[in-house]
Amino acid sequence: MRKTMRVIGTTLAATMVLSMTAMAADTFKIGGIGPVTGPAAAYGSAVKNAMEIAAEEINEAGGINGYQVELNFQDDEHDAEKAITAYNTLKDWGMQILEGTVTSTPCVAVAAETVNDGMFQLTPSGSSPSCITNENAFAVCFSDPAQGTLSAVYIGTHGLAEKVAVIYNSSDVYSTGIYETFMAEAENQPFEVVSAEAFTDDSSTDFNVQLTKAKDAGADLVFLPIYYQAASQILTQANAMEYAPVFFGVDGMDGILGVEGFDTALAEGVLLLTPFVATAEDEATASFVGKYEEKFGETPNQFAADAYDGLYIIKMAAELADVNPDMDAAEIGSALIEAMPQITFDGLTGEGTTWDASGAPTKDPKAMVIKDGIYVEAE
């Protein structure tokens, strides 16, 4: 810290002043890491924007334990090495708590560093289970495998179907992860999986074979643990072959209504398990969506909601642990790790969310159904 101070101080007087205020330790320094440029930029930008909104609100309401929150968000371009660089930059800045990273691959790399520093890490949206294997790492979102299990349970307990077909992307770790746990849980459920067909990124345009098999097997529900772009193809092609089962997706399905040129009437009745939709009508969501749209000119996605909740989760845990900015990152870290399993959090992405020592959240999954071109909560 002192060394950094000297370097910065000799280069820029203005920076010096800023750093001096930071030295007075009256603010919590919370870092964020995520892709703000590159192919996954939409996710990182959403997290960055939402964190800004949450920090503003928290600061206006008096901060955490009476201390203001200071944010610093670094770009990792969805790249593991750049994420490590970003993490080191943040440490030099004096980061005490990390909310990040946004995407799974960089998150796993950064998690290997944070555990050595005892830094508390809360990933809003890193959904690979390896993001949170260390004791200092927690997640706001469900892990990929959990989505598979929860989907199977949801379909089973709500009696949505007797015969289920699955179409998944075998070249994608997200899709395969959900598929595997779905199949494992399906054995305990009252429905039968009659067809499970894969496709790959290179063959993600023609689904006639997979759909024909599902149709011939008499599936009345097709489970799609895939992203919305391929799903929009499947819906279009199923319609062309006059096959109309119930389609059931997971959070990757969110966005299907925004595919340019897609006939949204085809998505009517599609169910998806997702923690957040911007059109939900509860007060908290409406307020967040309103602020986000006003400030950034676009509708927030699930990543934004996860990140917004993330900062409030940190606030709740920090208040329970009664930490203050004079403590170093490792001290705050160990206090927060102890506090996390004791909190119960209500937020945009779920009510009554709790954590155990594994770092994974426990909350009721929300199912949404597409009705008249918008998402509404399913019965």
Added chain:
Amino acid sequence: MSFLNYLIGGISLGSVYAIIALGYTMVYGIAKMLNFAHGDVIMIGAFTVFIATTQAGIHPLAAILLAMVICTVMGILIERIAYRPLRGAASPLAVLITAIGVSYLLQNLALLWFGSNAKSFKSVVTIPPLRLAGGALIISGETIVTIIACIVIMIGLTTFINKTKPGQAMLAVSEDQGAARLMGINVNGIIALTFAIGSALAAIAGVLLCSSYPSLDPYTGSMPGIKAFVAAVFGGIGSIPGAMIGGILLGVIEIFGRAYISAQMADAIVFAVLIVVLLVRPTGLLGKKIQEKV
């Protein structure tokens, strides 16, 4: 019944490959070069129709004509700017590398203009699907149009080459460029004409491809382009009926592979077939036997 479904699906997919393969095989037969940018011209054609119909509100048929004009102009420009100056180059590799460069240029320009998000292409085909066997077998309008288009193009192209002067000139250039030039044939003009026809066909292929499989992004043409190239080699590169047969066979093999062996292995099967065919018949199914005179 699902067997028939798969067969028709395979023929439909194969017909698109065949139309694309025609572009590869004609250019190879006449200019002796592989135009790897061909797949990306397909994508440009499809984007032209997408934008013309969704944003400018142009009638789909007019949009297809517009796409053919744009792709034709583009094909001629690519040939004139990127390939012709290199035709005399010492190494044939120079043109090949340039073709790969043009391919990436087109992809990245499309990425810049249209963004990376896949668009859902609205089918231009309006004829209703054909129902057979009491609804168990449904042949979509897109499939019918694709297969008919493939047959019409095949007949038209064969007639053009065998019955017209420019067609005969093409044959002459493909046999021997030097001799053709001595006979008063404008070799550069004929090669430009070949690119023009190939690119116009690419526009049609792009529309048919995206009507059947309605996903459109800057990489849409890339994989079908490679497979159509395989089809052209499979059927015997340089041969027009070969491109047709190669394309349709490849489509059927791909769909059957996906249906009866493994959906994940479908692409591997396609390329394995290519290797086997080349081992058994190095010139492809209908390729000319090359007789080296010593």
